[in-house]
């Protein structure tokens with residue numbers, strides 16, 4: 001084991017400039033006689049409109065619900081049949097995506113007696129499986145909870161301290177560089193929760209589907225019932241029946257990868273949860289374990305340009321959600337009275353030289369020794385066996401897609417193409433030109449659901465939509481392999497029929513043929529189409545109906561956060577955000593099992609605000625600001641600010657986020 005450079009954690013006080021408007025989250029919250037209220041108070045935060053909320057019980061929001069005044073414009077490609085939206089399963093749009101962690105998934109690494117390998121595999125994106133002749137890429141990869149070697153794992157003193165703090169009912173922030181065992185502690189805590197609380201009293205949440213799978217939990221968006229929020233009203237969806245009840249019953253929430261959860265998101269959610277629970281305390285008194293490293297991937301903030309556009313369409317600009325700031329910049333953070341535990345012992349890598357290189361890169365530093373150390377990885381990887389396929393990491397989706405397509409081409413067999421169906425619904429109150437705006441929306445270019453999906457038997461795939469029904473064991477991020485194409489009928493919720501006529505150019509494409517996928521948890525599913533939507537504040541809704549699969553020989557760095565990879569090929573040429581190079585490199589266990597392409601010192605960047613948070617106790621770092629202005633951090637170190645992301649960065653990040 002090797003100890004990383006010691007980062008002293010900051011405990012700081014942070015107040016707003018006197019001229020900074022106090023966000024509504026800080027305005028006095030309404031008080032409630034009891035927590036049994038069934039709807040948000042009319043005085044609820046930021047112009048809550050109770051009529052709209054009533055409607056949103058049945059639709060994603062009032063603006064989305066087709067009404068007689070709503071114009072629906074449907075563009076049907078290639079004579080595809082458009083499924084009637086009213087026939088879509090209502091549950092699919094509203095019901096919670098609940099991935100109940102099985103006990104075995106939560107089993108820690110100490111050889112717990114009830115380990116159930118099958119169920120554990122269900123939650124992993126990286127566990128090796130062999131399906132007929134098709135090997136799932138990443139066979140060499142393991143996440144710690146599913147370490148095939150099993151065996152005992154003794155927590156070090158700080159890890160044990162974190163578990164104890166949770167047992168002592170404290171709110172805990174568990175941090176430290178990559179590979180220091182934060183997730184291992186998290187799983188110990190989940191095991192404790194499962195033994196101590198009833199199932200509805202605890203939850204594990206993460207910002208992305210892949211991470212959620214790895215901890216056997218669900219995304220924070222799906223648990224909250226708010227989807228990907230674009231305005232305050234979306235957060236108010238947490239009031240909807242089942243969700244409201246879930247929030248009220250909760251006693252402890254475990255949050256993974258906090259670096260990707262924005263301060264603004266936490267504050268908006270916190271405000272609603274306090275009201276739902278009728279307790280004016282952080283998350284209405286729910287105990288929290290927050291895990292993560294702020295020097296890893298940051299939240300995906302809206303660009304200033306997009307924020308400005310969205311604000312044009314709303315009465316109160318403060319209601320537009322920009323996903324700004326790190327979690328430590330939230331009001332919630334300051335009030336939660338978190339006990340910070342900083343892990344420093346790196347377990348993932350054994351070589352102290354590699355640990356030192358990574359430690360510098362985490363802080364945005366490179367230097368000659370690090371450069372020459374990494375230069376030795378710019379050679380083809382030698383693999384111990386033909387069966388082992390290294391995981392390939394790229395920064396951008398475009399590179400991932402190219403790599404996946406070239407793998408697809410190498411497979412024998414017919415290509416089956418699945419064309420998406422797009423349509424738009426303008427909001428009843430939208431200004432003229434709304435439909436055109438919707439058709440030109442970035443959603444249709446950026447959404448992870450491809451316009452034309454090509455598949456073959458043997459293709460490595462990833463599910464890109466949660467299964468909100470059935471056994472709820474498959475989620476956005478579940479990995480599998482296409483085992484055949486069939487005309488058997490798919491099951492809900494992925495059962496929108498594929499009825500696209502044969503194209504001239506593609507001999508393999510037939511009507512009513514569905515891909516059958518064997519997932520890593522052993523489940524086999526026939527997949528029809530599913531609905532992907534994006535609501536544009538004040539304008540309406542963009543909808544794509546597509547087969548919810550994506551090729552997955554290669555994955556993005558964003559998808560890899562939290563993983564431990566035995567054999568990995570990394571191409572850093574497309575790095576577009578801070579910490580991306582660090583996250584990619586720190587996945588590798590050993591430099592001998594890492595092939596590195598296109599490394600350059602200029603790609604290594606750390607966020608100055610996150611560095612300041614760790615390095616300077618007692619500094620003031622401003623909170624996210626709900627006004628147009630992106631406030632500068634009031635720190636005593638030079639050039640520390642929260643730069644808003646560029647449009648390019650937001651676009652790329654969203655590409656990752658929507659996966």
Ligand SMILES: Nc1ncnc2c1ncn2[C@@H]1O[C@H](COP(=O)(O)OP(=O)(O)OP(=O)(O)O)[C@@H](O)[C@H]1O
Nearest residue numbers: 144154155156178179180181182183184347348562
């Ligand atoms: N106490 C321990 N003893 C032995 N190995 C450990 C211990 N804690 C963690 N590990 C191992 O270290 C590796 C990294 O652990 P883990 O994924 O929990 O780190 P992390 O801090 O969550 O990393 P990241 O920030 O990259 O998500 C895993 O292989 C895990 O099994």
